[in-house]
Amino acid sequence: MFKDDLRILLVEDHPFQLRATQYLLESYGFTQLTTTDSANGALQQMLKAAQPFDILLCDQCLPDLCGLDLVEFASHRGMIRQAILLSSLTSAELDELEKKANEHGLPLLGYLIKPLKQSEFRNLLTLASL
Numbered sequence: 824m825f826k827d828d829l830r831i832l833l834v835e836d837h838p839f840q841l842r843a844t845q846y847l848l849e850s851y852g853f854t855q856l857t858t859t860d861s862a863n864g865a866l867q868q869m870l871k872a873a874q875p876f877d878i879l880l881c882d883q884c885l886p887d888l889c890g891l892d893l894v895e896f897a898s899h900r901g902m903i904r905q906a907i908l909l910s911s912l913t914s915a916e917l918d919e920l921e922k923k924a925n926e927h928g929l930p931l932l933g934y935l936i937k938p939l940k941q942s943e944f945r946n947l948l949t950l951a952s953l
Contacts, residue, residue, distance in 0.1 A: 826923070828934060829855065829877040829878060829951065829952065830874070830875075830878075831853055831855065831857075831878045832857050832864065832865060832868055832880065833858045834859055834864070834865045834879070834880070834881040834893070835855065835909065836860045836882060836886055840937065841860060842881050843859060843939075844939065845874070847891060847944060848880075851945070851948065853933070857872075861887050861892075862885045862892075862893045863887050863888075864899075865879070866893075866896075869897055869903070873894070875902050875903055875904055876902065876904070876953050877904050877905065878906065878948075879903040880909065880910075881893055881894065881907070881909065883917065883934070883948070884922065885911065890909075890910070891908065891920050891924060894929050894931060895929055898917075898951065903930070904930060905932050905951050906930055907932050907933060907935060907947050907951070908931065908933075909934070909937060909939070910936060911936070912936075914936065921933065932947050932950050932951055933947050934937045938952050
């Protein structure tokens with residue numbers, strides 16, 4: 824179902840959410856997984872990476888930068904291929920962010936509302952694997 828060679832960068836500042844999402848990704852068979860708890864940490868990982876990450880899986884509400892801003896910065900510099908936002912915001916707020924991403928030509932596959940629903944998570948990851 825998934826391409827197991829996808830390189831994923833997971834950015835989540837809440838330790839429990841980070842571990843739970845990492846566990847889900849590993850249970851789906853993803854092995855090239857890098858995790859960090861901040862936008863600054865994500866930028867450091869992207870700068871030292873030999874090639875772009877296939878997926879940036881990022882919390883929208885990070886303490887040091889909004890997730891969509893991180894997506895914009897990284898995509899304009901060729902550091903990522905696609906992104907998925909994770910958030911506790913409402914669907915309406917996330918729809919606005921998705922609209923903004925589309926207007927700016929960002930490679931946003933979509934968003935997931937926390938707590939993550941496995942079926943929605945798998946669907947977005949399947950899109951990324953195509």
